[in-house]
Amino acid sequence: MNKILVAYFSCGGDTGAVAKQLAKAAGADLFAIKPVVPYTEADLDWHDKNSRTSVEMRTLARPEIADRVENMQDYNVVFVGFPIWWYLAPTIINGFLASYDFSGKTVIPFATSGGSDMYKAEAVLKPLCSPQTNWKDGKLIDGNATIDDLRDWVKELDIL
Numbered sequence: 694m695n696k697i698l699v700a701y702f703s704c705g706g707d708t709g710a711v712a713k714q715l716a717k718a719a720g721a722d723l724f725a726i727k728p729v730v731p732y733t734e735a736d737l738d739w740h741d742k743n744s745r746t747s748v749e750m751r752t753l754a755r756p757e758i759a760d761r762v763e764n765m766q767d768y769n770v771v772f773v774g775f776p777i778w779w780y781l782a783p784t785i786i787n788g789f790l791a792s793y794d795f796s797g798k799t800v801i802p803f804a805t806s807g808g809s810d811m812y813k814a815e816a817v818l819k820p821l822c823s824p825q826t827n828w829k830d831g832k833l834i835d836g837n838a839t840i841d842d843l844r845d846w847v848k849e850l851d852i853l
């Protein structure tokens with residue numbers, strides 16, 4: 694049987710809510726990816742080109758992550774969830790993926806957004822994992838997705 698982890702980053706709570714439901718639907722453990730320095734409201738202002746997120750996304754600077762998944766070796770399937778920022782994954786996700794060896798594991802991204810798709814994000818993230826990673830196509834998930842919606846997705850993925 695696969696041991697599954699749902700790792701996620703969320704600022705406003707939408708991705709976090711989806712991640713919690715997904716973990717229930719998949720019988721997975723949950724891990725919150727958090728920056729050492731939390732994002733403030735001002736940091737998230739995309740109208741301000743000098744805000745922390747605007748600068749990070751423009752320069753691809755990766756914020757330091759607070760905790761590690763100490764037992765990553767125990768998992769064979771890892772979901773990675775994030776909000777779409779500027780059509781991409783927040784750079785903390787780049788840092789998260791680059792700091793583990795996912796060889797032989799299945800990695801499945803998912804995202805929430807205000808409407809943008811996640812193709813561009815996936816194109817950036819996939820090469821951060823080793824070529825031996827079984828990278829599956831991601832899914833953009835509505836913040837209001839029910840546990841049944843997520844169960845259907847998990848069933849489609851055939852990972853249990």
Ligand SMILES: Cc1cc2nc3c(=O)[nH]c(=O)nc-3n(C[C@H](O)[C@H](O)[C@H](O)COP(=O)(O)O)c2cc1C
Pocket residue numbers: 702703704705706707708709737738739746747775776777778779780781805806807808809810836
């Ligand atoms: C800095 C920033 C940039 C964003 N850029 C986009 C974007 O390019 N496209 C989009 O559809 N939504 C964008 N959003 C909206 C978020 O993707 C959306 O609200 C998401 O569900 C938030 O997830 P969270 O509540 O887990 O943080 C952006 C939000 C922020 C804070």
